[in-house]
Amino acid sequence: MDEGKLPQYKKLYETLRKHILSGVYEEGSLLPSENELCAVHNLTRPTVRHALEALVQDGFILKKQGKGSIVRKPPQDIGILSISGTSSAISKDYLQTQILQKPQIIPWPDPFHFEISDIERDCGCVYMERLRIVNGQPVFYDINHIPNLNLPRFTSRNFENKSLFELLRSQYQIEIKGGQQKLKALKADQKIGKILNIKKGDPVLYIERKLHTNRENFNIYSTIYFNSEKHAIFGNF
Amino acid sequence: MDEGKLPQYKKLYETLRKHILSGVYEEGSLLPSENELCAVHNLTRPTVRHALEALVQDGFILKKQGKGSIVRKPPQDIGILSISGTSSAISKDYLQTQILQKPQIIPWPDPFHFEISDIERDCGCVYMERLRIVNGQPVFYDINHIPNLNLPRFTSRNFENKSLFELLRSQYQIEIKGGQQKLKALKADQKIGKILNIKKGDPVLYIERKLHTNRENFNIYSTIYFNSEKHAIFGNF
DNA sequence: TTTTTAAACTTGTAAATACAAGTTAGAAAT
DNA sequence: ATTTCTAACTTGTATTTACAAGTTTAAAAA
Numbered sequence: 414m415d416e417g418k419l420p421q422y423k424k425l426y427e428t429l430r431k432h433i434l435s436g437v438y439e440e441g442s443l444l445p446s447e448n449e450l451c452a453v454h455n456l457t458r459p460t461v462r463h464a465l466e467a468l469v470q471d472g473f474i475l476k477k478q479g480k481g482s483i484v485r486k487p488p489q490d491i492g493i494l495s496i497s498g499t500s501s502a503i504s505k506d507y508l509q510t511q512i513l514q515k516p517q518i519i520p521w522p523d524p525f526h527f528e529i530s531d532i533e534r535d536c537g538c539v540y541m542e543r544l545r546i547v548n549g550q551p552v553f554y555d556i557n558h559i560p561n562l563n564l565p566r567f568t569s570r571n572f573e574n575k576s577l578f579e580l581l582r583s584q585y586q587i588e589i590k591g592g593q594q595k596l597k598a599l600k601a602d603q604k605i606g607k608i609l610n611i612k613k614g615d616p617v618l619y620i621e622r623k624l625h626t627n628r629e630n631f632n633i634y635s636t637i638y639f640n641s642e643k644h645a646i647f648g649n650f
Numbered sequence: 651m652d653e654g655k656l657p658q659y660k661k662l663y664e665t666l667r668k669h670i671l672s673g674v675y676e677e678g679s680l681l682p683s684e685n686e687l688c689a690v691h692n693l694t695r696p697t698v699r700h701a702l703e704a705l706v707q708d709g710f711i712l713k714k715q716g717k718g719s720i721v722r723k724p725p726q727d728i729g730i731l732s733i734s735g736t737s738s739a740i741s742k743d744y745l746q747t748q749i750l751q752k753p754q755i756i757p758w759p760d761p762f763h764f765e766i767s768d769i770e771r772d773c774g775c776v777y778m779e780r781l782r783i784v785n786g787q788p789v790f791y792d793i794n795h796i797p798n799l800n801l802p803r804f805t806s807r808n809f810e811n812k813s814l815f816e817l818l819r820s821q822y823q824i825e826i827k828g829g830q831q832k833l834k835a836l837k838a839d840q841k842i843g844k845i846l847n848i849k850k851g852d853p854v855l856y857i858e859r860k861l862h863t864n865r866e867n868f869n870i871y872s873t874i875y876f877n878s879e880k881h882a883i884f885g886n887f
Numbered sequence: 888t889t890t891t892t893a894a895a896c897t898t899g900t901a902a903a904t905a906c907a908a909g910t911t912a913g914a915a916a917t
Numbered sequence: 918a919t920t921t922c923t924a925a926c927t928t929g930t931a932t933t934t935a936c937a938a939g940t941t942t943a944a945a946a947a
Contacts (some may be wrong), residue, residue, distance in 0.1 A: 515741050596884075597882045892946080896941070904931100
């Protein structure tokens with residue numbers, strides 16, 4: 414059985430990841446030692462270490478020789494992601510997500526601001542627009558293009574309060590492996606000013622990004638307009 | 651001998667890294683197979699794979715099962731770094747670096763926009779300001795604070811055309827392991843407008859970042875003002 | 888000639904083992 | 918009681934061996 418044909422190191426990775434995220438091991442505490450993990454899961458040390466390396470890589474733990482594996486606070490965003498208030502932290506209750514454009518399947522825009530492969534072009538893309546609102550103030554407007562490649566029931570899913578990336582990971586086993594991004598500070602035009610509720614000409618942070626995933630020819634393309642009047646974009650890498 | 655007491659996988663990593671950067675293996679070509687590397691360097695496969703994993707991690711190669719290790723274009727910046735023109739690429743000849751403030755040792759500013767450890771505070775910091783100029787137009791103004799911790803002859807070194815990070819890596823074995831950053835779009839004030847040669851009120855990209863390194867209690871703190879009128883900041887991650 | 892098949896590559900996963908190096912706690916000595 | 922040091926942890930590096938799985942090439946069959 415062994416649920417699925419995932420390699421053993423990956424199964425252990427997923428188990429530990431789940432435990433860290435759910436709070437079984439709290440921040441700053443030590444994971445069981447490598448030898449303990451070997452004994453509990455009936456694996457050898459290289460296999461256990463392989464799983465731990467992946468956790469280090471993804472920012473879930475921090476290893477110290479002679480000490481152990483220290484659990485870190487989980488969210489560790491990729492590149493740039495989370496929104497943080499300039500002075501105080503945002504409690505989750507005040508963060509809303511508004512879907513300006515429900516996911517719909519369309520042909521890729523032409524021209525497109527990133528180069529895409531023939532395979533991506535052939536299958537069309539899922540298009541969606543979202544607006545994140547903090548304390549009633551719109552701050553984050555993102556336009557997303559995702560290849561329509563083997564994503565059953567995608568357009569009918571609920572995106573309101575779930576992260577797009579978390580949904581791709583949990584439902585379709587799609588993980589972000591890296592990416593490239595371009596950043597500018599622009600003056601808001603009429604349209605962007607209206608969406609973000611700022612004056613025309615006010616500065617907005619503009620991001621174009623391409624995220625590549627563990628699936629070949631599956632890249633996520635986003636354009637982001639960020640109202641940094643009262644907030645900043647915060648990222649760990 | 652074996653030059654230094656670096657572990658073998660790290661020595662192989664450094665060798666291959668150097669060869670990729672110097673063009674011995676060109677972009678898109680294949681590295682020697684793992685077994686070939688074993689034979690040539692008299693190592694076993696797990697050791698060779700350890701070195702290759704590090705190269706994958708740092709973006710120098712891309713591995714494909716059954717195929718081999720594909721060499722990628724080297725510069726792979728950490729987080730956000732390189733400047734790219736919005737339309738055309740910048741040839742290196744047109745990029746100048748001006749030192750506005752030569753490295754000098756000062757006490758840490760108080761308050762400081764990032765939290766620093768007691769050890770960092772006790773040893774003071776090296777302070778420097780630079781301005782990058784592309785085609786005669788100033789685009790990138792960065793203010794840096796580095797802990798004055800075991801950096802012999804640092805303030806007397808030449809920074810004109812060498813990357814700060816490359817110098818720390820080659821001269822002091824200090825490598826960037828990660829970091830956190832905060833981004834905003836701001837209106838340029840009088841001072842920033844003058845430095846970047848733009849009008850007061852024009853949008854500038856503002857970045858505060860803390861980079862942590864392989865040395866404990868050694869973090870690099872930077873504040874960046876970026877003129878994105880004609881250029882964008884480009885980053886791989 | 889074209890297609891199919893098999894062999895010879897490649898990297899991926901995994902076990903069993905050994906010692907080096909950093910950390911910690913408790914026993915021994917002061 | 919305090920200090921010192923050893924022993925028992927921890928993770929780090931490295932070897933050896935084996936087979937699985939993906940890719941390519943060339944031989945064999947159609």
